Amino acid sequence: MPGRGGHGKITLAAVAVVLAWLIVGAVAGPFSGRLGEVATNDNASFLPADAEATRAQELAGRFVDRETTPALVVYERASGITEADTRRAAADAARFAEVPGVVGPLPPPIPSEDGQALQVVVPIDDAGGERIGTVVEELRDIAGGDRDGLTVDVAGPAGLLADLIEVFSAIDGTLLVVTLCVVLVILLVVYRSPILWLFPLLAAGMSFALAAVFVYLLADADVIKLNGQAQGILTVLVFGAGTDYALLLVARYREELHRHERPWDAMRTAWKGAAPAIVASGGTVIVSLLCLLLSSLNSNRALGPVAAIGIAATLLVMLTFLPALLVLGGRWAFWPRRPRPDQADPRVEHGLWSRIAGFVARRARPVWVLTTLALAALALGVTQLGATTLGQTDLFTERTDSVAGQEVVARHYPAGTGSPATIFTRQETARQVAEVAQGVPGVAAVRPVTGERTGPPDPNAPPKVVDGTVQLEATLADPPDSDGAERAIRDLRAAVHAVPGSDAVVGGFTAINVDTSDASTRDRNVIIPVVLLVIAIILALLLRALLAPLLLIATVLLSFAATLGLCALIFRYVFDFPGVDASFPLFAFVFLVALGIDYNIFLMSRVREESARRGTRAGVLTGLAVTGGVITSAGIVLAATFSALAVLPLVVLVELGVAVAVGVLLDTVVVRSLLVPALSYDIGPKVWWPGRLSRTNGEREARHAR
Known part of the structure; x- marks a missing residue:
């Protein structure tokens, strides 16, 4: 243990680390609100280079002086269009042509055969999504609102893009605030301390700021492409995963404060115990996300590096800034429930998770058999999961102007008019x-x-x-x-x-959707096996075994299938969604498997540590008892943060948020709490096959049996 001088140096070192990070945060902080400046939401730019729709775009550029994206301004009167309506539409068309960015002159309004609608096609210079959004807003201002029974809407590809831009503009503000509030409430409930919640939240915010500056610079230099979807996922992922890692480190630190007098000694031991699991967990997520670089879609390739940068920044902050904050806070950070030295944590021996561990020990085989059957039954719901490309009218959870306009076009014209x-x-x-x-x-x-x-x-x-x-x-x-x-x-x-x-x-527009759907299917077939192989290798290195990693992957796959089945029922019978986007299964797999394996890593790394001291079966029970509370809390935090995606009125993000929330809760409550411990307890030392621990623990338990 360090003397007074050594303790002073340690305190100064912690202060220096905190100050250095605060300086980094002051520089990086403003970039977290500027990500929208470098985001692009042009679906066509996400296509593979060899797609037929991409080749068609290249050929289309030869036939026009400027590439355009059409907006459709539609006028509808159920009793029939009047002469005054026609004059109004013609006058609007003349004003549309004067808007900067509109390629004029414009053709006269096109009447529908039933005489109930007029349509003005407004080609907009294809100079980027933000510019198109601005032009569409001007068109809507000129056209005005509904008047005397005449409805006016701006639809078409440009109208849809403008509505998407408006939705994603809320990410910087609304989603961040909602995520912060969710994490704050959960930390207050978990820690029941007016002080301790501040440390994980501050560290998570620092992680997001650090990630944002790197993502901004790389996107601004056109090294990576950032879109609204990746931007939203980055926010919830950093705060969710960051809080998870913080919970694990804080729990281990609290445990060691019962064994060590000085906070520094407790943190050193806690860091050595928790850091390998945190690094393995973060590394698994990073490598899994980087597998998206194998995607043929630019949108998927963009999400991989963006989210991986977020996790890497989170690991760096949580293993440096957070420990320094906790050391400076000492035991007072846990007030009013300060852990005292030389006392065992009563929650380990007499808490809820100790009782659950005892139940698993008494009923190991029935527990893992019944949980497996229950998850398999939920997986049958996958038959209700209709994978499709969500149409414009199905894309939003709210009825937008472009949706209303598309409905008018479908009622009175060949529905593909304008696209x-x-x-x-x-x-x-x-x-x-x-x-x-x-x-x-x-x-x-x-x-x-x-x-x-x-x-x-x-x-x-x-x-x-x-x-x-x-x-x-x-x-x-x-x-x-x-x-x-x-x-x-x-x-x-x-x-x-x-x-x-x-x-x-x-x-054309529809061909882009077709090629995107086909590319999503190809990506699923290529990336999912690669992710599984990468995770298996990481688990084998961490646990120094082959059987345990295979069992863990099998349980997470079962959990993934059960999640998809349950979500299919929720989407269809609760939210009344028409289906899921073609990209949904791949995104759900990457996030659920990568994040779901995290909790098994947290559990099994501690089980292996305890097994080396106590034997495998005793190690399983101790590992479950000491990690149960923190892993469950971490799962609730991650589920809640991804649920924050529901504040965005986009079906695909709502579906992804619900899927991750449901899957994480299944992983923490069922798979990690019951299935994995019961299966490991039933198998015994052989779970570490072919590692040395399988032989030494086997001999130890054989002697005890005699």
Whole structure:
């Protein structure tokens, strides 16, 4: 133990560490509110380079002076459009053309066949999502609100993008505040101390600030791409995982304060005991997230590094800044329940988790068999999980202007109006390709793109030819983001590709969705096995065994399947969601498996430590008793922070937040508390096979049995 001089040096060192981090926080803090400045939400930019829709985009750029994204301003009157309505729409169109960013002049309003609607197509210069959002807001201001029974909405791809930008603009403020409040309330309940909650929360905030500055700089330099989805996940992930790591370190520190007089000695022992598990846990999450770099979608590849940076920053802060804060706080940080030296923690021997450990010891085999069957039964709900690409009307939890406008278009026009499929083919096969395309079910009309893009289309105008290539536009009968439109695109591609010598390429808004869905399926099949292999290797190195890692992975996979099954029932019968996005299973897997294995790492690393001293079965019971409370608290914190995603009115983020919350609770309450301890207790020393501990503990327990 250090003397007075040594204790003073230790205190100065802790003060220096805290001051250094506070300086870092002062520099990095402002960047946490600036991530929206470098975020992009252009879905087309997420496509793989070799996707057919990507090639179509490249070809489309040759046919226009400037690439555009269309906004559809739709006017509807159920009793029939009047002359005054037509004059108003024409006057609005003239004003739309004067808005900076709108590519004019604009064609006159297009009446619907039933005479109940008018539509103005407004092409907007494709100069980035934020610029498009600004232009759409100006269009909405010009068009004004509903008047005397005439409804006005701005829809189309540009309207949808503007609504998405508005949603993601809430991430910097609303989501951060909600997450902070959730973590604060839970820490107050867990610690029941007016002081201690401040240390984990301050450290989590420092982690987020540090992560934000790196993400901002890398995104600003175009090294990584940041989108609103990754931005939201970064916030809840850093605060959730950071609080988890803090809870584990604080719990071990409290335990060691019962054994050591000086806080520094207690922290040194606690750090040595908890750091390997925290590093292994964080490393598992980081490596699993970096596996997303294998994705063919830029959106997935963006999420991997962004979230991994968040976890790396969290590890650094929680293993340096937080220990220094706790050392300075000493025992007073735990007031009014200050741990006293030379006393055993009564919660270990007489607490709830000690009783649960005793129950597991008495009923080990029935416990793991019944929990396995229960999780398998929940997994049957996966049959209700309808994986699809969520349509525009299904994307938001609230009814936005773009959703209302798309509903009007679907009622009165071919639903694909304003977002046609684009077909590029050789000039000599253009007529044949157009005839074939017109015969595809779900295609309402096909016309060539001519040199004149304003005014009503002239069926007799010659097509525009660029480098021997002609562009056709196919208007779809179904809404461009519907399952019917996606089927039409697949059928259209098959039909035009079969025309000899056409070299046909099909793109457009719906084609982007189709290629994104296909890429998501490919990513699932590639990334999930890689993640499992990486986790198995990390667990084998940490536990120095092969059987235990395989069992842990099997239990987490079972928990993942049960989570998907339960979520499918919740999404369908509670939230009435139409399905899940194609990217949902992969994101849910990466987060649930990587984060779910964390709790098993926390448990089994302590079990192995205790097994080396007491024997495997006694080590299982002791490990469960001493880690039960902190791991359960950590799981509740992580579940609650991911639940904060529900404040954003986007179905895909609500679904991901619910899935992680449900999965984490299943992992902490069922898998880690009952299934894994009961299975390990039943197997005994062989769980460490082929490591040395399996032999030494086996011999020890055999002697006790005799």
